[in-house]
Amino acid sequence: MTKKDKLEDLKKLCLNCQNCELGITRNNVVFSDGNPDTAKAILIGEAPGENEDLTGTPFVGRAGKLLNEFLEKAGINREKDLYIINTVKCRPPKNRVPTNEEKDKCAKYLYEQINIVNPKVLIFCGATALQSFYKEKVQISKIRGKWLEVEVNGDKYKSMSIFHPSYLLRNHSMDEGKPRALMLEDLKLISKEIK
Numbered sequence: 001m002t003k004k005d006k007l008e009d010l011k012k013l014c015l016n017c018q019n020c021e022l023g024i025t026r027n028n029v030v031f032s033d034g035n036p037d038t039a040k041a042i043l044i045g046e047a048p049g050e051n052e053d054l055t056g057t058p059f060v061g062r063a064g065k066l067l068n069e070f071l072e073k074a075g076i077n078r079e080k081d082l083y084i085i086n087t088v089k090c091r092p093p094k095n096r097v098p099t100n101e102e103k104d105k106c107a108k109y110l111y112e113q114i115n116i117v118n119p120k121v122l123i124f125c126g127a128t129a130l131q132s133f134y135k136e137k138v139q140i141s142k143i144r145g146k147w148l149e150v151e152v153n154g155d156k157y158k159s160m161s162i163f164h165p166s167y168l169l170r171n172h173s174m175d176e177g178k179p180r181a182l183m184l185e186d187l188k189l190i191s192k193e194i195k
């Protein structure tokens, strides 16, 4: 079976999933974006927002557009270099942070997507993504920019945490040492690693 076939099978299960209450309120399951055959990295966000829930595609709203700008500046091609997913596949009402139960119920899809795509690098975009792989509570600002080895179902992956673009929407400065400048630094490191 090809990667795409395996992911299609997993997607079918996910589209019918009613393992948590988000299944009642969602419009669309947001499974993934990008090309699993060419992607060298998986970027993992938190959960779909309103635009993602309406379109079924991750990171297409305001945060997604800002993410696209940073990816382009760092020389990362969103369609070719990345497979983009979320920790939780359905939108939490009013964009609240997903509960532990929701994350636990959705983890099998998340981990399986990673094992099937088997990328060179995992990118944890924000604290919710990081915490599904790294149990110690640590702020993104403390761990960003560092390569970290994580295990997913027994397979080891090189990973880096980056700020979530929603955080950058509230922090505009591009000055050295500020979140936007650090985001660009981190994405450039990732870009170098996957080229």
Ligand code: URA
Pocket: 045, 046, 047, 048, 049, 052, 057, 058, 059, 060, 061, 063, 064, 086
């Ligand atoms: N924020 C996320 O974490 N993921 C999305 O897909 C959109 C916004």
